[in-house]
Amino acid sequence: MCTYLTEKVAISGSAKGASGWFRVTEGSVYFDHPVHAPYGHTLNIDFLAPDQGPSARVAVELSAESARALMKAIEAVLDSAPPGLE
């Protein structure tokens, strides 16, 4: 089934795509059919710069299990970073 669900989040940073590095301002997070990953549904993240057009995108499609592992890793790294760096 198509979930159609999309969570959007404002982000600030950079991503490296086919044309090199670019500033990203938006993220889309959704659990739906992948384009490439060998699963029925994947946790997909698009890092976007809408002002630069649709191709300014870095995309990942992750199995649900690996996406949850990624979330924990991100939290662990941020939580263990020395204070005052954020």
Add this chain to the structure above:
Amino acid sequence: MYDAVLSETITITGHEGDAIEAYSARPLTPGPVGGVVVLHHLPGYDRQTKEFTRSLAVGGFNAVMPNLYAREAPGADPDDAMAAARAQGAIPIADDRIVGEVAGAMDYLKGLSNANGKIGVIGHCSGGRQSFLAAVSLPLDAAVDCYGGFVVGEPPAGHPLQGWEPVVNRTPDLSCPLLGLFGSEDVQPGPAHVAELEAALKEAGKTYRFRTYEGANHGFMQVDSARYQPQSAVEAWAEILGWFGRYLAA
């Protein structure tokens, strides 16, 4: 046997008279042949759905697939266009827009020099629901719903389709015979959804044929997907070509 097929990207007039991109594949025979509108799945106007469109042309039908995300991201790669449509809040695409795009694709097919005037519609996944939507909204001659989700059934809380009237309620308006192709392992549409749709078709006195493939899951016809199931897909293709051959004949 002459078997040349021409496939190409074209521009058609879609919803509200707007020009949109589409992929056309048609046999280079004098005809007359029937036409089929192809509705791509949620991941977009992609390589495998273009292959599907070409297969219909090889099967003897003029086929055209509107790029349903062309408005959000004209000229973009299909997956980037899907992502742009999501980011712009355009997914799911509004039903009236889908009907408008299909109507435009029908006009394109009817205008081809080898057309016999008969038009069918087919879609997979979200396109399956849209195929049913088109068939209850427009004067068509045949329709195929390949595992379309949310034709029946209430979407779960928070789902973007919540509040949209289930299209099964419009079954009395179905304009043409319907072929439904489903997987026994699918959950949306699951077996109970398929049974509910069948009951609605029976009650409305509509012509239909349903096939549920044992062990097949959602997306079993998608050749690039891990869920591709060759045996079921081959049988389903025979059903599709047979259905259109029967109902789109001159």
